[in-house]
Amino acid sequence: MYQQFFGFAELPFSIVPNSRYLYLSQRHQEAIFHLQEGLGDGGGFAMLTGEVGTGKTTVAKAILDNLPANTQAGFILNPTFSEQELLEAICDEFSVSYGKKATIKKLSQALYQFLLEKHASGVQILLIIDEAQHLAPDVLEQLRLLTNLETDSRKLLKVLLIGQPELQQKLQLPQLRQLAQRITGRYHLLPLDEMETAHYIRFRLQQAGGDGNLFSNKGAKWIAHQTHGIPRLINLVCDSALKGAFQASEKELSLERVKWACQQVMSFQSTVYQRSDENTSFRFPSMAVACSILGLSLAVASAYWLSPLINHQVAVEWPLPEAKEVQQEIVFPKQLENSLVQATGLEPALRALYAVWGYQASVTDTFCQPDTSSLLQCIPSRGDWQTLSQLNIPVVLTLEVENKPSYAVLYQWEGQELELLVNGERIRIAKQWISPLWKGEFHLLWRTSFTQTLKSGMTGEEVALLDLKLSQILGEPERKTKVFDADVKRKVSLFQRWQNMYVDGIAGEQTLRRLELLTQQDAPKLAAPKMLGGA
Numbered sequence: 419m420y421q422q423f424f425g426f427a428e429l430p431f432s433i434v435p436n437s438r439y440l441y442l443s444q445r446h447q448e449a450i451f452h453l454q455e456g457l458g459d460g461g462g463f464a465m466l467t468g469e470v471g472t473g474k475t476t477v478a479k480a481i482l483d484n485l486p487a488n489t490q491a492g493f494i495l496n497p498t499f500s501e502q503e504l505l506e507a508i509c510d511e512f513s514v515s516y517g518k519k520a521t522i523k524k525l526s527q528a529l530y531q532f533l534l535e536k537h538a539s540g541v542q543i544l545l546i547i548d549e550a551q552h553l554a555p556d557v558l559e560q561l562r563l564l565t566n567l568e569t570d571s572r573k574l575l576k577v578l579l580i581g582q583p584e585l586q587q588k589l590q591l592p593q594l595r596q597l598a599q600r601i602t603g604r605y606h607l608l609p610l611d612e613m614e615t616a617h618y619i620r621f622r623l624q625q626a627g628g629d630g631n632l633f634s635n636k637g638a639k640w641i642a643h644q645t646h647g648i649p650r651l652i653n654l655v656c657d658s659a660l661k662g663a664f665q666a667s668e669k670e671l672s673l674e675r676v677k678w679a680c681q682q683v684m685s686f687q688s689t690v691y692q693r694s695d696e697n698t699s700f701r702f703p704s705m706a707v708a709c710s711i712l713g714l715s716l717a718v719a720s721a722y723w724l725s726p727l728i729n730h731q732v733a734v735e736w737p738l739p740e741a742k743e744v745q746q747e748i749v750f751p752k753q754l755e756n757s758l759v760q761a762t763g764l765e766p767a768l769r770a771l772y773a774v775w776g777y778q779a780s781v782t783d784t785f786c787q788p789d790t791s792s793l794l795q796c797i798p799s800r801g802d803w804q805t806l807s808q809l810n811i812p813v814v815l816t817l818e819v820e821n822k823p824s825y826a827v828l829y830q831w832e833g834q835e836l837e838l839l840v841n842g843e844r845i846r847i848a849k850q851w852i853s854p855l856w857k858g859e860f861h862l863l864w865r866t867s868f869t870q871t872l873k874s875g876m877t878g879e880e881v882a883l884l885d886l887k888l889s890q891i892l893g894e895p896e897r898k899t900k901v902f903d904a905d906v907k908r909k910v911s912l913f914q915r916w917q918n919m920y921v922d923g924i925a926g927e928q929t930l931r932r933l934e935l936l937t938q939q940d941a942p943k944l945a946a947p948k949m950l951g952g953a
Contacts, residue, residue, distance in 0.1 A: 420664035430626030431653040431660070439625055440473070440480045441610075441618045441649070449477050449605040453578065456603010457544065462565040462573040463600045465550075465589075466580045468607030471650030474580050477607065478546055481578070490536065491544040498552050498926035500871065501560040505529065508545060508564075526564070533567055533574040544576045551581035552927065555593050555787060562597040584798065591785060609647030612639050618649065619656060633659075637676040644680040654683045754847055757840045758817060758824040758855075767814045767825035768796065768861060770839045774812045774829060774942050775863055786861055795866045797931065800858045803849075806831070809862065809935070810944045816859035817852070828860075831945040864935050872925040876902045884925055887937050888913055 421429055432439075440446065449466060456464035468474045482491055492511035499507060505525035509516050514532045516525055536543055547553070553561070567574045579585065583606070589598045610618055616638035620630040633641070633656065645651035659679035663671055761767065765784040772779035775794060786796040806813060806828065815838075817824045830837035834849045868880050882900045888909040889896045899906070907923040914921045917932055925933075 420660045423664045424628050424632065424660065424669075426623075427627035429657070430622045430628060431657040433650055433653050439622055440476050441614075441621050443610060443614045443618070445608055445610075445614075446473065446477060449607055450481060452603050452605040453477075453481060454603075456601070457576050457578065462568075462576060462602070463562075463597070464576075464578045464603035465585065465601050466578065466605050466607065467583055467585050469609065469648065470582060471648040472607045472609055473649045474607055475548055478548065478578065478580055482546070485544065486542070488540055489542045489544055491546060494545070494547045496549050496552070496920050497547055497557075498871065498928055499557055500554075501557050503871065504553075504557050504560060511545075512543070522560075529564060529575075530567055537569070537574050542572075542576065543574065544578065546578045546580065548580045549582075550579040551583075551585040551588065554927075555588065555591055558588075558594055558597055562600065565600070588787065591787060610642065610649065610652070611647060612642040615639075615642035615645075615647055615652060618652065622653075622656075632671055633676065634671070634673065636673050637671060640673065640676055641680065644684055651683065655679050658682050754838075754840070754845055754851070755819065757843060757845065758819045758826065759822075761824045761826060761840050762822060764814070764816075764825050764861070766841070767827055767839075770827045770842075771812060771814050771861070771863060774827065774839075794863050795931070796861060796863055798859070798861050801860060802858060803853075806860070806944065811862065811864075811938065811941050812944055814861040815852075815856055816861075817855040818857060819855060824855075828944065862935075864931075864938055865941070866930075866934060868925075868930045868934070871927065872902055872930070874902050874904075874907055874923070881906065884930075884933075885909065887933055891933070891937055892916075 419429075420426075430439075442450075453464045453466055466474055466477060478493075482493070485491060490512070492508065494507055494511060497504065497507070502522050502525065505522060506516070506520075508514075509525060509528060509532075512532060514528050516528045520528070533543055547561075550558075561577060565573050565575050565577060579601075586606070588594065589601070616633075616635060619633050619638050619641070623632055624630040637659075641652055641655050645655055655676075656679070659671055659676050662679055662682075663669075663675055666675075668675065764786075768784045768786060769779045772783060772794065777794060783794075783796065786798060801809075812827055812829050815826050815828050817826060827839035828836060829839050829844065831849075836847055836849050836852055838845050838847065838852075867883055870880070872881055872884055877900050879900065881902045882898065884902075885899055885906050886896060888894075888906070892909060892912060894909070897905075910925050910929065911921050911923045913933065914923075914929055919929060919932065
């Protein structure tokens with residue numbers, strides 16, 4: 419391996435979080451300072467946010483490494499819990515015993531007793547929750563209630579929430595205003611700039627005992643540009659460059675080698691970090707499979723038969739405006755530009771998207787937050803044109819017009835022509851005019867069939883439906899079972915591995931959401947598969 423070839427004591431660009439390799443840029447130092455201040459005396463909550471791969475978990479572990487001797491910390495990863503499951507996970511993390519079939523009340527009492535005992539012995543408890551953007555509002559509220567136990571000077575439980583930028587948006591919900599007010603330390607971790615990227619690469623090379631100047635300034639600048647300054651992607655590119663140089667017996671890393679490594683790594687990054695608009699947070703099966711499982715188109719008026727099943731989403735006939743032809747000019751068509759400048763609200767666009775499904779959205783629906791009482795679920799996401807092609811359902815696009823966000827429903831797609839719903843108008847436009855305005859963000863709806871996390875030992879109709887959907891999408895024989903047995907767990911794990919998800923064999927919120935998105939039936943179609951255009 420290249421470790422010996424370049425004289426490293428260890429691999430310098432491992433993506434496993436390691437506080438010894440924490441590059442303390444000014445931003446990282448500010449993050450640690452703000453969070454430590456927020457978790458000081460009197461504080462109950464602190465929050466660290468940032469894009470995927472910016473080093474949030476590494477910062478958290480650096481904070482853990484420098485905790486006072488009288489602080490006991492617990493760390494929860496990938497939370498997709500209900501209120502009760504969160505309390506059980508916290509109890510398990512701190513080895514707090516609780517009886518079988520313990521209620522939320524009994525779990526809370528057990529934790530309160532634990533916190534009181536630790537306080538009496540002079541120990542402060544710190545709970546760190548990573549990927550906190552996945553926590554539902556009611557679960558976050560339950561977490562706030564746990565911090566109500568306090569002395570005259572400090573909270574008996576301190577909490578550090580770590581998550582992607584969506585966590586900031588979630589805390590703006592009215593029902594979470596009490597929690598938002600309790601956050602005494604906030605920091606949003608930004609990517610590295612060109613200079614910091616060069617310093618970061620040099621730092622990791624030196625930490626591994628190697629030559630800090632292996633990558634030239636031009637090479638580091640190229641890496642910064644191609645990876646958007648995301649440390650995890652920088653690590654992957656540098657590791658690839660070193661591997662390539664080793665295989666070619668090159669002791670020096672040329673700019674051509676760096677460019678080759680960037681191409682090798684970034685061509686597989688179906689995320690917002692690609693230099694082109696090819697970005698996605700999902701991995702989908704082939705077009706043939708995706709189209710076959712998305713099912714038949716839903717006419718707007720045909721939603722009437724579902725009305726007895728709907729809670730606050732009422733099926734209605736919602737007439738859509740007539741399409742308007744837009745002249746394709748050499749410059750961006752002025753008519754569409756004028757409409758988009760005025761379409762600055764996400765709420766009206768979401769209402770229009772619900773209408774495409776045949777429903778009138780409530781105020782709660784337009785928050786686009788998890789709601790177990792709702793038949794249709796809304797989710798913000800990122801992707802590219804290929805993502806939308808494989809989904810083949812209408813979505814709300816977040817566009818950038820005059821450096822401001824604008825929202826339009828992508829209603830139909832035929833070849834290189836798109837049909838948008840903008841402020842009550844249907845506008846047909848060439849895809850080439852929209853592509854420069856869209857950076858990959860969109861909102862979509864899907865019909866949910868599951869109301870809870872499913873795991874080993876559980877029984878019921880939802881388990882039977884889970885096994886059926888998994889069997890269909892994995893191409894395995896269907897069987898009739900209502901028991902979450904070893905075979906169901908195997909299928910869940912196989913699906914999670916295929917979708918590049920955390921593999922635990924538990925059908926939690928994220929796993930169920932992904933499965934349902936890939937097995938939608940009776941959904942409105944964006945277009946017939948053969949009509950969808952290329953990326």
